[in-house]
Amino acid sequence: MVIFSISNARYTYVHDQKYPSKDVDIHHIVSRRSNAKYLVYATALLVLACALYLYVLKGKSISFVYYSLLFDIFLVKLLLGKPVKKESVVIMPAFGVQLETHYVSGKVIRYFVPIDNILKPVLIECVTPVTCYWTLSLIIRGESEMVLVFKNLRPPVKMLVHVWKALCAATDSKEETCTHAE
Amino acid sequence: MRRHCRLWWPKQLLSNKESSSSILLGWFVTCSPSSLDIIAAFTCSEVLLSSYSPGIQMVSGMIQCNEGIIYGTWGSMPSVLEDKSKFSVLGLCVTDPTTSNGLMNGKEDDKKKFSEYGNALQEGGTDRKNNSRSCRCFQLDGSLRKSSQYVLGRSNWVLVMFDSPEQNDVGIHRLPKLHHIHWNGLTMSQYDVPVIIYETPSYGAHHFLLCHLGSNEQAKTSIKNPKWDTIILAINCTAAAKRIFETHLALCCHGAPVFQILGFDLHHALATLHISTLHWFISLVYSSQIQALAAFWRLFSIVDTTINLVCPLIEVTTISVIHVTPYTKIFLWLVRPGRFPSGIWLEIIGCQSNSTASPSADFTDEITSYKESLHLKDFNREKSSSLVSALHSNYLSIGSSISTVAHGILIGQRMSSMRSILLPSPMPWTSMHYKESIGAFVMIHLLNAL
Numbered sequence: 001m002v003i004f005s006i007s008n009a010r011y012t013y014v015h016d017q018k019y020p021s022k023d024v025d026i027h028h029i030v031s032r033r034s035n036a037k038y039l040v041y042a043t044a045l046l047v048l049a050c051a052l053y054l055y056v057l058k059g060k061s062i063s064f065v066y067y068s069l070l071f072d073i074f075l076v077k078l079l080l081g082k083p084v085k086k087e088s089v090v091i092m093p094a095f096g097v098q099l100e101t102h103y104v105s106g107k108v109i110r111y112f113v114p115i116d117n118i119l120k121p122v123l124i125e126c127v128t129p130v131t132c133y134w135t136l137s138l139i140i141r142g143e144s145e146m147v148l149v150f151k152n153l154r155p156p157v158k159m160l161v162h163v164w165k166a167l168c169a170a171t172d173s174k175e176e177t178c179t180h181a182e
Numbered sequence: 183m184r185r186h187c188r189l190w191w192p193k194q195l196l197s198n199k200e201s202s203s204s205i206l207l208g209w210f211v212t213c214s215p216s217s218l219d220i221i222a223a224f225t226c227s228e229v230l231l232s233s234y235s236p237g238i239q240m241v242s243g244m245i246q247c248n249e250g251i252i253y254g255t256w257g258s259m260p261s262v263l264e265d266k267s268k269f270s271v272l273g274l275c276v277t278d279p280t281t282s283n284g285l286m287n288g289k290e291d292d293k294k295k296f297s298e299y300g301n302a303l304q305e306g307g308t309d310r311k312n313n314s315r316s317c318r319c320f321q322l323d324g325s326l327r328k329s330s331q332y333v334l335g336r337s338n339w340v341l342v343m344f345d346s347p348e349q350n351d352v353g354i355h356r357l358p359k360l361h362h363i364h365w366n367g368l369t370m371s372q373y374d375v376p377v378i379i380y381e382t383p384s385y386g387a388h389h390f391l392l393c394h395l396g397s398n399e400q401a402k403t404s405i406k407n408p409k410w411d412t413i414i415l416a417i418n419c420t421a422a423a424k425r426i427f428e429t430h431l432a433l434c435c436h437g438a439p440v441f442q443i444l445g446f447d448l449h450h451a452l453a454t455l456h457i458s459t460l461h462w463f464i465s466l467v468y469s470s471q472i473q474a475l476a477a478f479w480r481l482f483s484i485v486d487t488t489i490n491l492v493c494p495l496i497e498v499t500t501i502s503v504i505h506v507t508p509y510t511k512i513f514l515w516l517v518r519p520g521r522f523p524s525g526i527w528l529e530i531i532g533c534q535s536n537s538t539a540s541p542s543a544d545f546t547d548e549i550t551s552y553k554e555s556l557h558l559k560d561f562n563r564e565k566s567s568s569l570v571s572a573l574h575s576n577y578l579s580i581g582s583s584i585s586t587v588a589h590g591i592l593i594g595q596r597m598s599s600m601r602s603i604l605l606p607s608p609m610p611w612t613s614m615h616y617k618e619s620i621g622a623f624v625m626i627h628l629l630n631a632l
């Protein structure tokens with residue numbers, strides 16, 4: 001049973017609670033690509049139609065159509081190449097946290113972290129020369145790298161906050177913000 | 183005092199059709215003061231145990247024989263597991279519906295006794311043995327009273343019942359439920375103990391491995407050993423424990439002659455001889471390959487002086503790669519990926535609600551407000567339920583393995599960590615059987631001959 005959900009143009013956050021929250025707490029980030037999908041397909045069809053028109057009426061070479069087909073495939077692969085359907089965080093306070101990546105093809109990749117190995121969930125603001133975004137990571141005992149909770153999708157911070165709060169509750173971590181004064 | 187308790191249950195026991203009560207054997211893992219893991223390995227029927235000892239009539243003799251079997255099984259476990267937890271009798275399994283009904287009726291009295299024992303323990307004048315004897319479950323059924331001799335006098339033991347398919351919500355036929363725990367003189371009834379069902383690991387087929395990412399050496403030395411490693415290690419030893427237990431049972435009860443033990447030594451010697459011959463043969467093949475490769479490269483160096491400059495480097499690199507590559511294990515990995523797990527994951531089967539829980543309302547409307555969801559969380563917290571899940575393994579595919587190795591190389595990991603992806607951990611239960619070694623070796627030899 002869906003309890004709480006937030007949506008924007010690209011992602012939908014769903015807080016699933018078909019089990020008691022003290023046993024299992026499931027959070028989903030679902031990728032919304034319906035509008036973009038139609039736009040990409042329409043663009044590809046338009047390019048193919050132009051190529052066919054030039055070949056049939058203007059006497060262009062057949063290779064032009066082949067190049068257009070290759071361009072269409074490249075365009076679809078580039079814009080719709082990410083096959084991830086949704087990413088889920090399954091929080092089991094008695095066991096640990098399971099990060100799941102669900103692909104469109106039905107394949108699921110799961111990574112389980114025992115609850116005792118999680119030192120702290122952290123929300124980090126990543127700044128690049130062209131953009132700025134937030135990521136949610138887990139600091140794991142004995143590991144040199146932090147584990148990204150959402151590896152493929154990049155949900156906004158207003159969705160990440162709910163997952164972060166649930167992870168802090170499960171791992172008994174304080175919900176504190178760290179500001180670098182340097 | 184509330185302890186975080188989990189019950190690990192083998193899948194084979196779900197389809198067990200025993201009608202009498204059984205003795206539960208396995209491990210208690212308590213690596214932290216606030217948690218208790220009950221890892222059930224297998225059950226031993228009380229009737230079976232009695233039939234194995236027709237000559238021993240006295241109760242003390244039977245208990246002594248049982249202790250000897252337990253001690254023998256414990257002494258044969260890996261030392262890493264022995265330091266954390268010892269193989270022992272965990273408790274009793276009750277399968278009789280009438281007994282279950284009686285125990286259900288007596289649950290309120292157990293709550294009162296729990297508070298009484300708590301008060302008595304605070305005063306400090308309680309005898310542990312009297313607490314165990316005064317437990318109500320011994321007074322209910324004749325067969326249960328007979329089986330209680332195996333747990334009488336122990337400070338730690340549990341009573342496990344089975345729900346019928348009509349009672350549990352998950353749909354599993356014989357779902358175990360922890361009725362109560364005797365722990366250091368205390369009797370505790372806990373209703374929301376999660377149950378994890380696992381497939382018993384078997385040699386050469388599959389086992390469980392807790393996945394650790396590329397942890398560096400400095401962090402590894404300062405790691406406090408997490409208790410999940412002990413749990414996974416105990417689960418991997420369940421098949422071995424059962425086999426050793428049955429062997430010791432036969433030896434102890436039938437008074438087997440000494441040649442059976444000599445026969446185990448001979449089998450071990452034969453296995454060692456096979457593996458030694460296999461290693462010698464593989465070394466011979468490697469030597470031949472290296473000699474042929476060296477001659478091949480020397481021929482090229484005569485032809486071209488430019489190649490002669492690069493030849494030693496390529497030769498050393500190629501020979502090193504040939505030496506490092508574990509062909510047998512790669513072949514086994516491709517044929518049987520279950521032998522090389524890369525992590526664990528839990529499949530949520532359902533939530534088993536207990537009979538004492540109040541019936542909850544049916545929420546048909548989709549709630550969109552966050553405050554209402556918080557209220558629902560508070561309501562759900564009052565409900566008593568336990569999580570039922572199944573333990574599974576992750577397996578690396580070729581693409582995942584290559585990407586993991588590439589990622590490790592790019593971030594500057596050591597080469598030794600690449601071995602850990604392809605090679606299993608050197609644990610006794612994953613030792614390769616000599617038949618599989620010979621079969622894999624013959625297959626690889628044929629492939630090389632083509």
